[in-house]
Amino acid sequence: MNENIYSEIREIKQYALDHKVPIMVDQGIDFLTRFIEEHQVKSVLEIGTAIGYSAIMMALSSPEVKITTIERDQERYMEAVKNVKKFDLEDRITLVFNDALDVEIDGTFDLVFLDAAKGQNIRFFEKFENNLAEHGTIITDNMDFHGLVNQEEESMSRNLRGLVRKIKDYEEFLKNNENYEVKFMTIGDGIAVAIRK
Numbered sequence: 001m002n003e004n005i006y007s008e009i010r011e012i013k014q015y016a017l018d019h020k021v022p023i024m025v026d027q028g029i030d031f032l033t034r035f036i037e038e039h040q041v042k043s044v045l046e047i048g049t050a051i052g053y054s055a056i057m058m059a060l061s062s063p064e065v066k067i068t069t070i071e072r073d074q075e076r077y078m079e080a081v082k083n084v085k086k087f088d089l090e091d092r093i094t095l096v097f098n099d100a101l102d103v104e105i106d107g108t109f110d111l112v113f114l115d116a117a118k119g120q121n122i123r124f125f126e127k128f129e130n131n132l133a134e135h136g137t138i139i140t141d142n143m144d145f146h147g148l149v150n151q152e153e154e155s156m157s158r159n160l161r162g163l164v165r166k167i168k169d170y171e172e173f174l175k176n177n178e179n180y181e182v183k184f185m186t187i188g189d190g191i192a193v194a195i196r197k
């Protein structure tokens with residue numbers, strides 16, 4: 001990567017900070033991009049584009065990888081369109097503006113990356129495993145949800161408590177899913193890796 005790319009990436013991260021867009025933390029991105037390299041992932045379906053940061057980082061990690069990514073928020077989607085253009089990655093990143101639960105995606109992918117509404121992960125998983133390659137992997141971000149998953153529930157608002165419970169339900173769902181080999185990584189904001197057997 002040259003200096004110019006680094007400064008473009010810094011700009012995207014600054015935008016995320018200024019606009020409170022919850023992009024993946026550095027440790028998480030490192031894990032994800034290394035996973036793509038090590039497993040020679042060629043195709044990724046991402047749920048939750050936000051402004052395109054993680055999609056761009058994945059695309060930069062390997063010249064062979066193609067990404068399809070879904071975002072339902074128009075402002076973020078527009079920002080993602082702009083960012084993908086900046087990096088000349090339009091040929092490898094396909095941006096879909098829609099609610100992931102309402103859209104049908106064609107084809108299969110080596111990796112499905114779930115990084116959208118944290119309370120909907122079981123639904124995303126069950127829907128998009130239909131797009132997963134035979135021994136493909138489903139990676140989920142924010143399994144620790146900013147450390148809240150292991151905190152006392154009494155200290156939380158009702159909404160937050162509900163969300164934290166859903167994340168725990170999803171964790172159980174993964175653990176009990178016999179079709180996948182599942183690992184929980186305590187890196188970044190908590191990452192679950194489910195490899196289909």
Ligand code: SAH
Nearest residue numbers: 023024048050053054071072099100116117
């Ligand atoms: N993957 C991004 C961050 C995504 S933040 C990165 O690391 O750079 C989560 C995004 O998911 C938000 O922008 C939110 O609008 C989007 N989202 C949440 N639920 C969604 C749904 N059902 N369909 C599509 N996008 C959704």
Ligand code: MG
Nearest residue numbers: 024115141142
């Ligand atoms: Mg995330």
